[in-house]
Amino acid sequence: MSRPRSPDPAPDLLAAQNEALRPLAERMRPRTLDEMVGQQRLLAPGSALRRAIQAGRLHSMILWGPPGCGKTTLALLLAQHADAEFVAISAVLSGLPQVREVLAQAQARFDAGRRTLLFVDEVHRFNKVQQDAFLPHIERGTILFVGATTENPSFELxxxxxxxxxxxxxxxxSAPDIARALRQSxxxxxxxxxxxxxxxDDVALGEIAAAADGDVRRALTLLEIAADIAEGEGxxxxxxxxxxxxxxxxxRFDKGGDQFYDQISALHKxxxxxxPDGAIYWLARMLDGGCDPSYLLRRMTIMAVEDIGLADPRALEMALNVWNAYDRIGPPEGxxxxxxxxxxxxxxxxxxxSYMALKGxxxxxxxxxxQPVPMHLRNAPTRLMKSLGHGTGYQYDHDVEGGIALDQxxxxxxxxxxxxYQPVSRGLEIRLKxxxxALREARARARDGRDR
Structure with a gap:
């Protein structure tokens, strides 16, 4: 005999259970512009973007920023204020067929009198053909396009x-803004x-905020983990x-993106x-982020050549020696x-x-x-070449008084x-200068005498 089926849980109870299963970061996603933390420059009361959002006069846009700064949340709020259907796709998971399907649905929705806000996460991962698929729909107003990227749009789109x-x-x-979001949760x-x-306490909350490194979502995840542990400890x-x-x-450290190149730029500058204190800070930041030491060694060897040059030729020698030493001993001593x-x-x-001399x-x-090589500087290894005048008039500097043929x-x-080459008045180049x-002045006098 079969057992009677239990009645299905009430819809409200199911919704509550599902809500409880969602991560804290998702449950605490801001529902209004005022609930968002950070982005004061962009969303401050009276700012151009905030006025446009509140008036519902929105434009297609690219949101460029690091992870956890609020790109998805802002897109959701944009759809809310524009009274548009929010549709999200990820460039990591979607291909051109999925894009075309979403755009066809948006067209049907538009024909029925409702607009679609299409949020494309990681939009920089779409290739040119996939990006081009959005263009006619943006132009016609079928979709309000919002792309999110952590990469420089100038390079990736x-x-x-x-x-x-x-x-x-x-x-x-910022850490204080993240702490505020944690306290709200x-x-x-x-x-x-x-x-x-x-x-x-506030000190511990500040530690979590600082550890999140600018990422609100990460901070809320850390707090949720800490809360689960603490429940068993009073x-x-x-x-x-x-x-x-x-x-x-x-x-946060992106080994191939803007943060990477911004940090190596900061080290170089x-x-x-x-x-030296700034240089050590940025070196430590890059090592902390997992940067390949070989890349750092190559870039610092470039610095020795480009920015130090003949003011201290030992810099290049030291760079090469350190490179060799690192290959032999490795981290952490390296x-x-x-x-x-x-x-x-x-x-x-x-x-x-030296760099400027080469450019000149x-x-x-x-x-x-x-330009042809002057006759006196040409090589003359054969009788024919000598008969053609190669090497004629050349003065062998070692045979000239003073060791330099000044008028040549x-x-x-x-x-x-x-x-x-214009030596600077620093380091070894002081003596070179x-x-x-003196030598250039003597050459000029010798040329003047010869011309007379």
């Missing part, structure tokens, strides 16, 4: 899509943790609880500015060698005179074309003398 969208830059959320009973009798989130939760935290190099490069004399010579080559030019006849200034 095609110009046709960018020309039809306005780019809004979102920033990483602890006070909120309906969606948050307010009914669980949890206790946490409800207080202690220092020991935080130690368990935050032990394996990592900082700190070295160039002779600021990181100390990297630190030595960064401090030395930042502290020593700087000169880009290349500019003349581009402007003047392939090194340039093509049509160019005359040029000065490309003194010598070359």
């Amino acid at each position: 095609n110009s046709a899509l960018l020309s039809r969208c306005r780019v809004h830059v979102l920033e990483a959320v 602890l006070d909120e009973e309906e969606r948050g943790l307010g009914g669980r009798g949890l206790c946490i 409800g207080t989130i202690t220092e020991a609880t935080l130690h368990q939760v935050l032990a394996d935290r990592t900082r 700190s070295v160039r500015s002779s600021n 990181d100390i060698a990297l630190s030595n190099l960064a401090i030395y490069l930042a502290s020593t004399a700087k000169s880009n005179a 010579a290349r500019a003349d080559i581009a402007a003047l074309g392939t 030019t090194a340039f093509p006849d049509a160019m005359g003398e040029r000065v490309y 003194e010598k070359l200034d």
